Amino acid sequence: MRPFVFVNIAMSADGKISTRERRQVRISGKEDFSRVDRIKAESDAIMVGIGTVLADNPSLTVKSPDLRAERRAAGRDEHPIRVVVDSRGRIPLDSDILHKGTGRRIVAVSKQAPPEKLEALEEYATVIVAGEETVDLTALLEELHRRGVGRLMVEGGGTLIGALFARGLVDELQTFVGNIVIGGEDAPTPADGPGLLREEDFPRLRLTEAVRLDEGLLIRWGVEKR
Ligand SMILES: NC(=O)c1ccc[n+]([C@@H]2O[C@H](COP(=O)([O-])OP(=O)(O)OC[C@H]3O[C@@H](n4cnc5c(N)ncnc54)[C@H](O)[C@@H]3O)[C@@H](O)[C@H]2O)c1
Ligand SMILES: Nc1nc(=O)c(N)c(NC[C@H](O)[C@H](O)[C@H](O)COP(=O)(O)O)[nH]1
Secondary structure (H helix, E strand, O other), X not given: XXXXXXXXXXXXXXXXXXXXXXXXXXXXXXXXXXXXXXXXXXXXXXXXXXXXXXXXXXXXXXXXXXXHHHHHHOOOOOOOEEEEEOOOOOOOOOOHHHOOOOOOEEEEEOOOOOHHHHHHHOOOOEEEEOOOOOOOHHXXXXXXXXXXXXXXXXXXXXXXXXXXXXXXXXXXXXEEEOOOOOOOOOOOOOOOOOOOOOHHHOOOEEEEEEEEEOXXXXXXXXXXXO
């Protein structure tokens, strides 16, 4: 058993999620950021790859005091569990994700992570070891489910999202398309990594919503079961 997994990503009109230097870019407007805050508050956990932590240093906390109060009233932590997928345990110990906001953190590593780093990390987060070289995403999702995660939001980046799609581990995709053009063949996109080759392996999507938001478009897709 694994959680319901949905991906939320903001991309430019030309399909890029940041610059070729992997510098964070503001693609969403106010309306989209408040939508993101709401879907975050509705989740049990929120997951990113280490590339996103190193590039953006996000805290992944719920920003709205009202939404935090709603979670508390429902007997939940103020913020969803923050999960970092970090094969070699590269996460800096002063990352915002380990410090900002109350609540639980999980760092998922593979057997390649140095034991002394894991020991230091355990002061701030629960460490889950899954996989030999990279993190075994299927095993990680099963472990998160065992720990009570029913609804998991994935905030990127492209490498992690590409790997989740390739393994058939995504149930829904929410894409905000913003009104800028970033360009660059090396700029990250919503599903990076090696990509898929055979058409029969491509995840098929079902359009569930397309609405104007800010100066862009929010598109929601369900992923067909294979
Ligand atoms: N626009 C947006 O909504 C948005 C959201 C998040 C990130 N970003 C951007 O994305 C970029 C970061 O993305 P990225 O692709 O470099 O990194 P990422 O966040 O996808 O992290 C990738 C890393 O995860 C680790 N990993 C461990 N196990 C793995 C597995 N089984 N499969 C895949 N990866 C595994 C690897 O170390 C890998 O390098 C940054 O430029 C950031 O600004 C944009
Ligand atoms: N939805 C969205 N629109 C964007 O324009 C953009 N650049 C991101 N990027 C995702 C990313 O990693 C963010 O930086 C975190 O969603 C915010 O992290 P904070 O909790 O505020 O620290 N996400």
